[in-house]
Amino acid sequence: MPDYNYTNDYEREYTKKYEGIYTSEEIELNKKLKEECTKEHVNFEVVEDLLKQGADPLGGTGICGWDALEHIYGEIVSESQETNSVNLPKITELFLKYGMDIDNPKVPYDDNNSINPLWDFSFVPNENSISALKMLLDYGLSADSFAQFWDHSMLDFLNIECGDPENDEFWNHECIWTFKMLLLGASYNHIINDDDEIGDFLCCFCNTNDIHIFRNWNNFEYHFDTSHCDRYPELYGSIIHIYSKKTGEEVWKIGVGQPGIKSLEKILKAN
Known part of the structure; x- marks a missing residue:
């Protein structure tokens, strides 16, 4: 089994609690979604197709360990620093269209392990991220x-x-x-x-x-x-x-x- 470098028993138990919450097929869809959305030139038709197939913007990219706790949207927000978040508004629009609810992920947020994607918005204060933020607020962000x-x-x-x-x-x-x-x-x-x-x-x-x-x-x-x-x-x-x-x-x-x-x-x- 891989060494996930847990620092205490709480971290180990928290990750185990949510292992297997996604099937291997869902994990593959989630991986593809993250990969496409973090490209410099995003193919939004591919993104939409993955969402139609069931990829979860708030899902993880692994069945166990830290990857199971990952929230793809947060990773996309954070990595958008490299492109001035130019793709973030359209990505956010599509995610919301296909049901993303920031306040209700499958894996609940936890301050130590499973971070709310809004935490990552602090890394990207710019015109594109504020446009994405407004979409979330219009959809009732808590x-x-x-x-x-x-x-x-x-x-x-x-x-x-x-x-x-x-x-x-x-x-x-x-x-x-x-x-x-x-x-x-x-x-x-x-x-x-x-x-x-x-x-x-x-x-x-x-x-x-x-x-x-x-x-x-x-x-x-x-x-x-x-x-x-x-x-x-x-x-x-x-x-x-x-x-x-x-x-x-x-x-x-x-x-x-x-x-x-x-x-x-x-x-x-x-x-």
């Missing part, structure tokens, strides 16, 4: 699943690493597109109503405009004021000013990681 995206994104930016979001081209792009995706998600009533934390994080209590304006994510410009950062210019401690491209007026502002609502309100009013 607040719990959306939280996987924004929790992972902010964990990376605030606790691990983020350079100067205003003057560094790479970090400016990453932060702008991540916040476009966050605000898009929060513009859906079921997301903002079912997740109190995202409303606080995006400072909904300090802003008077309708958050639904962010369904049109390219109508706005983002600027980062890093003068409140304690150590050096970074996202943590920044004030994000969002302006309408049409009028030039400020429509929203966010204090990232500022301590306490009262302190944050005072800082935002002063800026």
Whole structure:
């Protein structure tokens, strides 16, 4: 038997629990689906044919071990970094057409072993991935699943690493597109109503405009004021000013990681 490098008994038992959930024929279809969808030039007719035959976008590519816990769609999202996610909207459209339900995979999500594909969206903040995200939201993506995206994104930016979001081209792009995706998600009533934390994080209590304006994510410009950062210019401690491209007026502002609502309100009013 292959050595799957389990680090504890829980991992070993979790994988065994779902071994054999797919037949060998289904696994072959899933493998072909992943292989086609991770090509630079995807043949969407082949993808659709595989879906018609029963390939599962949330399925695994192996009967046992870690491959049995894999969710193909998450792998496709992650690997789309190499192509600016250019194929992701069409892939997502087809997957949804043939019944993909992010919130109900055959193998349940688990923080340690079987990861929700929304977690992988934090790797691809761009125009194509936000288009795919909107499709998922339109199909009723749950607040719990959306939280996987924004929790992972902010964990990376605030606790691990983020350079100067205003003057560094790479970090400016990453932060702008991540916040476009966050605000898009929060513009859906079921997301903002079912997740109190995202409303606080995006400072909904300090802003008077309708958050639904962010369904049109390219109508706005983002600027980062890093003068409140304690150590050096970074996202943590920044004030994000969002302006309408049409009028030039400020429509929203966010204090990232500022301590306490009262302190944050005072800082935002002063800026």
